[in-house]
Amino acid sequence: MSVVLPFFGKKPPPGSSSQMESGSDIDRADELQPPRTELSSLNFGDADAGHALARVARMVEVQESETGVGAVAEEAAVRYANGDVADAERTLEAVLDDPAVKAGDGLWLMLLDLYRLTGQKQRFDARVVDYATRSERSPPPWVDLSPQAERKAANVAPLVNLSGKLSAQAALQFQQIGIIGRKSGAIRIDLGRVRAADEAGCALLRQALATLAADRVKLSLLNCEPLADFLLGQVAPGRAEAQDIWLLLLELLQYGTDQERFENLAVDYAVTFEESPPSWEGR
16 A cells, blocks of 8 residues: 655655655555645555654655645644544644635645645545535546555455457456456456357366466456346357356356346256256355
């Protein structure tokens, strides 16, 4: 996990330039990156957002900028560095709410970043209206950078989307799915964009699902209905062929809620192939 504080900068080592770099270093899949500001950033790994600065408090300095950060930002930074998030918030709000003080953008961005780092969306939403009204600028977007959001994102299983036609040419894709599943311990496979499948492709998908189950990988199949409807048109009761298509169809129905449809097809399978069909498990 990385914590980004766009209103802090690292002290340069003795004899070096004090020039800082600005921006955000958080990499997030499927999320917007926080916008660059005129202020610098300080990143930490494996640290709680409320105490991240405490670990390197001696390295922190407030970087002056043309937006007029000044002593108020320094006080807020010190409070944040000591883990006093609420006091840092009150310090900034007291100045921004004082009609006699004309605060620069730096203090506003500092407060908005604090809300994002602590997951306070309601407060953020209320303040961006004030910021946009007073500064006549577009506010930064909401991005939850709190440790809770990081942990929640880390608990989401990887998602793999399959599309087109399932055939023998998809063998490499299924190998990759197995690698991803074993590495993460869980995987979600979205079949909503699969438009067709032949028997070889069905056999590969069945084998991949069986391997994931044997490896104790938590599996979720999403949007199975379109593929199941296609496969249903490829089988006929009494015609003992395309057995892998039959079995994959029964497997896909396990991930739905229509048990009656599954049971009827299972009876047709038993009559057609003269063997016991899979039992309903309701996955």
